[in-house]
Amino acid sequence: MSARNALYLQSGGMTAVINASACGVIETARRYPASIGRVLAARHGTLGLLREELFDTDGLGRGELIGMRQTPGGVFGSCRFDLDEPDANPEQYRRLLAVFEAHDIGFLFLNGGNGSMQTALQIARAAKAHGRPLQVIGIPKTVDNDIVEADCCPGYGSAIKYLASSVREASIDMASMSSRRGRVFVIEVMGRNAGWLAAGCGLAADGPDAAPQLILLPEVAFDGEAFGSKLNQCVERIGWCTVVVAEGVRHADGTPLAQVSREGHYVQLGGAGAVVARLVQERFGFKVHCAVTDYLQRSARHLASATDDAQAYAVGAAAVEAAVAGADGVTMAVERVSSSPYCWRVGAVPLVRVANLERRLPEAFIRADGLHVTGEFVDWARPLVAGEALPAFIDGLPRYWSPRLPLLPAKLPAHEPRPPAAATRKPVG
Amino acid sequence: MSARNALYLQSGGMTAVINASACGVIETARRYPASIGRVLAARHGTLGLLREELFDTDGLGRGELIGMRQTPGGVFGSCRFDLDEPDANPEQYRRLLAVFEAHDIGFLFLNGGNGSMQTALQIARAAKAHGRPLQVIGIPKTVDNDIVEADCCPGYGSAIKYLASSVREASIDMASMSSRRGRVFVIEVMGRNAGWLAAGCGLAADGPDAAPQLILLPEVAFDGEAFGSKLNQCVERIGWCTVVVAEGVRHADGTPLAQVSREGHYVQLGGAGAVVARLVQERFGFKVHCAVTDYLQRSARHLASATDDAQAYAVGAAAVEAAVAGADGVTMAVERVSSSPYCWRVGAVPLVRVANLERRLPEAFIRADGLHVTGEFVDWARPLVAGEALPAFIDGLPRYWSPRLPLLPAKLPAHEPRPPAAATRKPVG
Numbered sequence: 116m117s118a119r120n121a122l123y124l125q126s127g128g129m130t131a132v133i134n135a136s137a138c139g140v141i142e143t144a145r146r147y148p149a150s151i152g153r154v155l156a157a158r159h160g161t162l163g164l165l166r167e168e169l170f171d172t173d174g175l176g177r178g179e180l181i182g183m184r185q186t187p188g189g190v191f192g193s194c195r196f197d198l199d200e201p202d203a204n205p206e207q208y209r210r211l212l213a214v215f216e217a218h219d220i221g222f223l224f225l226n227g228g229n230g231s232m233q234t235a236l237q238i239a240r241a242a243k244a245h246g247r248p249l250q251v252i253g254i255p256k257t258v259d260n261d262i263v264e265a266d267c268c269p270g271y272g273s274a275i276k277y278l279a280s281s282v283r284e285a286s287i288d289m290a291s292m293s294s295r296r297g298r299v300f301v302i303e304v305m306g307r308n309a310g311w312l313a314a315g316c317g318l319a320a321d322g323p324d325a326a327p328q329l330i331l332l333p334e335v336a337f338d339g340e341a342f343g344s345k346l347n348q349c350v351e352r353i354g355w356c357t358v359v360v361a362e363g364v365r366h367a368d369g370t371p372l373a374q375v376s377r378e379g380h381y382v383q384l385g386g387a388g389a390v391v392a393r394l395v396q397e398r399f400g401f402k403v404h405c406a407v408t409d410y411l412q413r414s415a416r417h418l419a420s421a422t423d424d425a426q427a428y429a430v431g432a433a434a435v436e437a438a439v440a441g442a443d444g445v446t447m448a449v450e451r452v453s454s455s456p457y458c459w460r461v462g463a464v465p466l467v468r469v470a471n472l473e474r475r476l477p478e479a480f481i482r483a484d485g486l487h488v489t490g491e492f493v494d495w496a497r498p499l500v501a502g503e504a505l506p507a508f509i510d511g512l513p514r515y516w517s518p519r520l521p522l523l524p525a526k527l528p529a530h531e532p533r534p535p536a537a538a539t540r541k542p543v544g
Numbered sequence: 545m546s547a548r549n550a551l552y553l554q555s556g557g558m559t560a561v562i563n564a565s566a567c568g569v570i571e572t573a574r575r576y577p578a579s580i581g582r583v584l585a586a587r588h589g590t591l592g593l594l595r596e597e598l599f600d601t602d603g604l605g606r607g608e609l610i611g612m613r614q615t616p617g618g619v620f621g622s623c624r625f626d627l628d629e630p631d632a633n634p635e636q637y638r639r640l641l642a643v644f645e646a647h648d649i650g651f652l653f654l655n656g657g658n659g660s661m662q663t664a665l666q667i668a669r670a671a672k673a674h675g676r677p678l679q680v681i682g683i684p685k686t687v688d689n690d691i692v693e694a695d696c697c698p699g700y701g702s703a704i705k706y707l708a709s710s711v712r713e714a715s716i717d718m719a720s721m722s723s724r725r726g727r728v729f730v731i732e733v734m735g736r737n738a739g740w741l742a743a744g745c746g747l748a749a750d751g752p753d754a755a756p757q758l759i760l761l762p763e764v765a766f767d768g769e770a771f772g773s774k775l776n777q778c779v780e781r782i783g784w785c786t787v788v789v790a791e792g793v794r795h796a797d798g799t800p801l802a803q804v805s806r807e808g809h810y811v812q813l814g815g816a817g818a819v820v821a822r823l824v825q826e827r828f829g830f831k832v833h834c835a836v837t838d839y840l841q842r843s844a845r846h847l848a849s850a851t852d853d854a855q856a857y858a859v860g861a862a863a864v865e866a867a868v869a870g871a872d873g874v875t876m877a878v879e880r881v882s883s884s885p886y887c888w889r890v891g892a893v894p895l896v897r898v899a900n901l902e903r904r905l906p907e908a909f910i911r912a913d914g915l916h917v918t919g920e921f922v923d924w925a926r927p928l929v930a931g932e933a934l935p936a937f938i939d940g941l942p943r944y945w946s947p948r949l950p951l952l953p954a955k956l957p958a959h960e961p962r963p964p965a966a967a968t969r970k971p972v973g
Contacts, residue, residue, distance in 0.1 A: 128721075129720055131713075159722035162722055186716065187716055187717055188713075188718075188719065188720035189721075190720070191720075192722060193722065195721070196722075276940055279941055280846050280941050281844070283941065283942065283944065284560075284617075284839075284840070284844055284845055284942070284944075285838070285839035285840050285843050287615065287617035287843065287944055287946070288558045288616055288617040288839050289617075291554075291617035291618040291620075291622055292557075292558065292618075292622055293589075293591055293621060293625075300839060318941060319941065404838050405836065405838060406836055406837060406839060406840050407835055408835060408840075409714070409729075409833050409834060409835035410717050410718060410729060410833055410835060411710050411714050411837075413717060414713040414714050414717035415710070415713055417709050417847060418846060420940060497939055497940065498940075500939070500940030500941065501940040503934075503940075508932055510929070510930065511747075511849060511926065511928075511929030511930040511931065512705065512708055512709050512747060512929060513709055513713070515712065515716055517720075
């Protein structure tokens with residue numbers, strides 16, 4: 116059987132190391148010319164696939180791949196676009212299969228999170244239903260760390276390395292400022308449903324009174340009294356307190372602290388961090404500062420974890436190895452072989468066991484009072500931030516790069532996908 | 545004349561490299577035992593001086609000084625405390641002079657910004673008026689870069705290295721996300737009256753369409769129409785836009801964009817970044833993200849500029865050299881000898897020419913439309929971020945350290961300074 120082409124897609128929100136996975140795919144595929152022809156990449160993920168906007172990565176030289184691996188964001192572009200169900204939009208699937216056929220795609224590598232694994236599953240099923248030979252392999256990626264059946268997700272380690280470092284630094288700054296009335300630093304991090312990023316900030320706490328002293332998780336209903344009491348105790352003891360707030364923290368009745376207006380104007384009334392900051396200020400009169408890390412936490416490539424970068428590369432490489440060995444309908448997953456010393460490998464999990472599911476923080480990782488993490492969490496998370504994978508610096512700033520590849524000439528009629536019928540997943544940025 | 549002791553104070557808001565200045569003072573003073581006895585450091589700056597809470601830095605070994613230099617925040621503690629005028633509070637000055645006498649202080653090194661230079665000047669005048677031999681030397685420090693009579697201020701280079709890197713990273717992430725309705729990233733940075741930090745983000749723009757595309761400065765009255773028009777043009781051209789917002793941006797009538805409530809509840813309605821984000825969202829319907837860097841921008845020691853670190857050390861060291869040579873009533877200042885190649889030296893400026901004055905961005909650094917910086921600014925600022933002064937990393941996170949020195953036994957009766965009569969300067973965090 117002659118070599119067939121592979122298509123690589125970046126999907127969903129970005130991470131600091133997703134391009135390491137792209138490099139893992141491209142560089143590994145080049146070692147199997149008998150099985151894999153060219154590696155194409157869709158522009159803006161699923162949208163580019165539907166639009167037949169494809170790059171040919173064959174034009175990328177070794178130096179370009181080095182630069183690409185060091186760059187945050189998705190060098191080929193991503194999107195948040197859910198496929199409709201086949202019954203609801205059969206035309207969409209005909210289009211997908213036509214693009215695969217036109218470009219002789221035999222392998223699809225979908226680099227994304229929970230939602231993207233559902234897309235991968237939908238495409239795999241459609242290909243089977245239409246008798247189209249296509250091996251579909253997922254490559255995990257998410258700062259949210261919420262993909263099930265894996266020990267951790269590439270992208271997460273770098274995000275918490277950045278967040279924990281930032282919490283430590285900002286707290287040292289605040290602690291050095293004297294105040295008669297007490298100081299509180301609130302930092303809002305991503306995490307609508309799962310508190311993995313907020314929990315990761317707990318790595319900064321290297322002593323009993325070290326920051327962060329309080330962590331508000333989406334998994335734990337917000338209890339203003341218990342929170343206020345612990346906060347006040349901390350300020351009375353050491354003069355200040357750092358509070359990590361996951362954006363998705365909710366009241367006991369399920370309503371989020373962040374007051375989103377009817378028009379979805381999230382910023383209008385501030386996010387969960389601003390709400391907590393206001394609460395602290397009004398109730399205690401402390402001097403409150405509030406930082407919102409937003410995109411910074413998922414793009415801080417300058418502080419990427421070397422372990423995370425290696426895992427991101429490895430899941431891409433392993434996806435190709437698996438494909439060459441005949442795998443189909445699976446996603447790669449980082450597995451933990453041993454915690455001390457930390458030892459990991461890449462395994463494979465069927466897409467059906469992963470798609471659209473969401474892994475929240477297990478109870479064993481949440482302190483009994485719900486306001487911090489456990490030592491078990493810290494032991495689990497610490498190896499994920501190990502090592503610094505610095506990018507190149509030029510003129511004092513990190514030098515990033517994305518390929519300026521031409522799009523392949525279209526072979527099919529132009530097609531603009533219609534917006535998805537309904538948003539079925541979390542509407543995160 | 546026998547050697548007399550020196551007192552070192554950290555004052556005002558912190559920077560990522562202020563402890564490099566502390567090391568410069570301590571290490572240099574040790575080379576002049578005939579002139580300088582011990583270097584004492586006040587706990588929380590002027591407050592510690594008034595309270596007679598003093599550390600003896602003689603206990604710090606070489607390794608401790610290395611760790612200290614790599615640590616953000618002020619290792620001896622800082623405060624925002626303005627001295628009263630001598631007529632209004634003569635008792636305060638008697639107390640100061642009593643502390644100097646009790647600990648045989650012959651040299652005062654005050655490491656701070658505009659306001660702290662005023663404090664230095666007040667103390668110098670009081671010492672003279674009372675016939676107390678005391679040499680007072682200022683050591684500049686501020687992320688705001690607003691001290692007059694200097695080319696740049698230690699602390700600023702590291703802050704803009706962090707901010708420009710973050711703007712570049714977050715913008716690359718956003719640019720890689722497809723959006724049908726356009727995306728805007730707003731990042732709020734410090735700067736109530738002077739736009740140096742916001743301007744520094746302009747270093748990230750390495751091409752005509754590179755981020756940040758718009759910079760809102762406190763020096764330029766906010767013109768919603770002009771801003772909206774430029775923003776919309778940018779999004780129409782490339783699909784997204786990054787906007788840097790200085791916290792102190794004002795309307796033409798002088799009222800700040802950030803809506804501070806009567807109670808001073810700054811966070812209640814959001815800062816300038818949130819206001820701009822809401823404006824963009826409501827007017828254009830773009831998908832808007834907003835980050836607020838807050839303390840992070842002045843404490844990001846993990847991304848400190850090696851040039852800034854060297855300058856911070858040098859102004860500390862030069863202050864001691866100047867003191868030994870007999871200087872009094874001056875502050876050190878980084879001077880630019882040459883721009884290309886970048887060459888700098890440390891000079892001295894009389895405190896009276898610096899105290900309480902504020903340097904705003906010169907017109908030559910602001911683009912004609914008021915919405916960005918000029919090439920002249922970029923040429924000026926670029927050398928300040930050169931080089932990476934990485935701290936040590938342990939277990940994947942920067943390892944910071946502050947000395948656990950005991951306080952010297954008090955020789956005077958206890959004294960608690962009364963709060964200043966009136967806030968005479970900017971109330972920045």
